[in-house]
Amino acid sequence: MRSPERVARQFLEDGPNLAWLIAVNVLATLVGVQFYVETLPDVPVYLWPFYADSPAALFLVTLSLTTLLPNLGRRAAAAPRNRALAYLHTLAFAWLVKYGLWTFVSLNLGFSAYFGPPWSPDAFWAYWFIVVTHLGFVVEAALLPYYGATTRGALATALAALLANDAIDYVLGLHPPLRYEPDLLLPVLTVALSILAVGVAARSFDRLSGFSRHS
Numbered sequence: 001m002r003s004p005e006r007v008a009r010q011f012l013e014d015g016p017n018l019a020w021l022i023a024v025n026v027l028a029t030l031v032g033v034q035f036y037v038e039t040l041p042d043v044p045v046y047l048w049p050f051y052a053d054s055p056a057a058l059f060l061v062t063l064s065l066t067t068l069l070p071n072l073g074r075r076a077a078a079a080p081r082n083r084a085l086a087y088l089h090t091l092a093f094a095w096l097v098k099y100g101l102w103t104f105v106s107l108n109l110g111f112s113a114y115f116g117p118p119w120s121p122d123a124f125w126a127y128w129f130i131v132v133t134h135l136g137f138v139v140e141a142a143l144l145p146y147y148g149a150t151t152r153g154a155l156a157t158a159l160a161a162l163l164a165n166d167a168i169d170y171v172l173g174l175h176p177p178l179r180y181e182p183d184l185l186l187p188v189l190t191v192a193l194s195i196l197a198v199g200v201a202a203r204s205f206d207r208l209s210g211f212s213r214h215s
Contacts, residue, residue: 004142005146008076008142008143009075009076009146011143012065012076012143012146012147013074013075013076015072018065018068018069018072021065022062022065022066025058025061025065025140026062028058028133029055029058029059029062032052032054032055032058033052033055035052035054035176036051036052036055036176036177039177040052043174047168050164050165050168050169050174051168051174051176052176053095053099053102053165053169053176054099054103054134054137056095057092057095057096057098057099057100057137058137060088060091060095060096061092061095061096061140061141061144063088063092064089064092064144064148067079067085067088071147076146076147077146079147079148081149081208082208083151083153083154083208085148085149086148086150086151086154086205087151087153087157089144089147089149089150089154089205090148090150090151090154090201091154091157091158092141093141093144093145093148093200093201093204093205094158094159094162094194094198094201095162095197096137097138097196097201098162098194098197099134099137100135100136100137100138100141101138101193101196101197102190102193103130103131103134104131104134105186105190105193106176106178106182106186107127107130107131109180109182109185109186109189110178110179110180110182113178113179113180114126114130114179115127126179144204144205145204145206148205149205149206149207150201150202150205150206150207150208151207151208151209152207155198155201155202158197158198158201159194159195159198162194162197162198163191163194166187166190166191166194169187169190170182170186170187170190
């Protein structure tokens with residue numbers, strides 16, 4: 001059985017595989033945006049990145065993966081590291097983990113609204129497809145620590161941004177469209193997921209502290 005590191009390196013160090021991964025994320029971003037198209041006109045433009053949560057996560061990881069293109073031909077671990085990249089990789093990781101898990105949580109809190117009557121034909125797309133693809137966010141997030149690093153500032157920024165997103169979602173009522181009206185439990189779990197996502201990032205990434213990584 002191949003190790004997780006070997007699988008990750010196949011995607012991050014091989015040109016065609018990396019290009020395929022980036023292309024899939026671009027396509028998924030566009031598909032995700034379609035989910036919000038009807039409601040976007042009701043949201044101020046400057047809040048769109050905080051409203052369209054899953055497309056925002058996919059956009060961030062697309063940018064993160066694109067930074068590997070100049071590194072092709074070398075180990076992913078040899079990719080350049082600096083403070084700006086640390087912020088990008090940390091935000092992408094935290095957004096992927098948070099909203100991959102949030103989708104699973106939110107759909108299961110309103111399970112009957114998505115699964116419908118027993119064995120509803122709509123359940124494949126409305127529940128299984130969405131849950132499985134969003135849990136894939138968490139799997140993809142696991143690739144980023146193989147080439148990225150983080151800082152305390154990046155972690156603090158990610159936490160502040162995610163909590164601001166939570167406030168926009170539940171104080172302003174601009175959470176992603178749901179088939180049910182959430183009660184207090186979903187906002188509480190959402191905040192917990194923000195903290196969890198940043199905590200996992202802190203444990204997963206190396207710290208950027210004035211060193212460069214060697215191959």
